[in-house]
Amino acid sequence: MEITLLKVHGSMNTFYLLEGPENDHYDQLAVQLAKMDSSVDGLLVVLPSDKGQAKMRVFNRDGSEASMCGNGLRCVARYVCERDGLDEAVIETMKASLAVKKEQPLGDGNAMYAVEISPVSFQLADLPMVYEGNSEWLMKPLPFISEEIAFSAVAVPNPHLIGIVPKAYLQDDSHQKKWAETFNGPNGYFSDGVNVSYVTKVETGIFVKTFERGVGFTNACGTAMTASALISCLSGMVPYGEVTVYNPGGMVKCRVEKEGADFNLALSGNATYLSRHRFEWAEELANSKFLSSETFDEQEDYERFIDKVAVKAKQFV
Numbered sequence: 001m002e003i004t005l006l007k008v009h010g011s012m013n014t015f016y017l018l019e020g021p022e023n024d025h026y027d028q029l030a031v032q033l034a035k036m037d038s039s040v041d042g043l044l045v046v047l048p049s050d051k052g053q054a055k056m057r058v059f060n061r062d063g064s065e066a067s068m069c070g071n072g073l074r075c076v077a078r079y080v081c082e083r084d085g086l087d088e089a090v091i092e093t094m095k096a097s098l099a100v101k102k103e104q105p106l107g108d109g110n111a112m113y114a115v116e117i118s119p120v121s122f123q124l125a126d127l128p129m130v131y132e133g134n135s136e137w138l139m140k141p142l143p144f145i146s147e148e149i150a151f152s153a154v155a156v157p158n159p160h161l162i163g164i165v166p167k168a169y170l171q172d173d174s175h176q177k178k179w180a181e182t183f184n185g186p187n188g189y190f191s192d193g194v195n196v197s198y199v200t201k202v203e204t205g206i207f208v209k210t211f212e213r214g215v216g217f218t219n220a221c222g223t224a225m226t227a228s229a230l231i232s233c234l235s236g237m238v239p240y241g242e243v244t245v246y247n248p249g250g251m252v253k254c255r256v257e258k259e260g261a262d263f264n265l266a267l268s269g270n271a272t273y274l275s276r277h278r279f280e281w282a283e284e285l286a287n288s289k290f291l292s293s294e295t296f297d298e299q300e301d302y303e304r305f306i307d308k309v310a311v312k313a314k315q316f317v
């Protein structure tokens, strides 16, 4: 079957995006595309929805399906808004229908989108995570990982473990890699695996590096950055409101607002198109092939944005 793939990124968290009807084999397509292109983190599928303008499904490189993807949702938001001639839309995801909107381009004309990140839960059962009968785990060392790092568990709604660390843990990522790899797939503490982020305070915000479930180290993970901004506000490391979040692939802004016991979270950043491809999705997956490719010229603008605006991100990677 011939399909059209768009290669897109948010903070260099890179995906193939396709629009299509429901299909039971998108997980296998995600694995095949990851084999053919090592630069992609997963597959975004845009589907019809009766709850909004479209539905998004997201598959990691290993074919596992995630309930949410913040950087991917910005790219889907752009795709759907441009397709339907809208500045705002609602996109259905696995667990919630989320508001998305176009924002003023930043820097050199990069398309920018803001997306709602919801629902938020600190209940370990929602990750899921099991640890000695606790119902929440906020800003405390997890003895089975480290006595020195304050960890927090949060579902947004995909599962995240956030560690606030001194800069040295980001300059040498071997500690993060060891533990994130241990808990990446189903295990005794996290029965669906977990995304593990290490966060440090920098002059004008926070820096976040994430080892993603089903992927590995990534340039950026939107839900992880938003969860990290939330934990950074909760811990008093940065004030509530707009948090600048640097990552190995660039910079985003996360809005963290507290309303009673609840939190409103939003993520703003680039939604960049890299290329468009005609792709033969063969029944025998290994016979699949790219038929033609057309490159967009947006990446040069993005790189200028990185050089000017997100230059601080580079001091950690």
Ligand SMILES: N[C@@H](CCC[C@H](N)C(=O)O)C(=O)O
Residues within 6 Å of the ligand: 013, 041, 058, 060, 065, 066, 067, 068, 069, 070, 071, 072, 158, 159, 195, 212, 213, 214, 215, 220, 221, 222, 223, 224
């Ligand atoms: N990169 C994404 C998150 C993708 C899903 C994640 N690996 C999971 O399995 O939960 C983002 O930008 O949020």
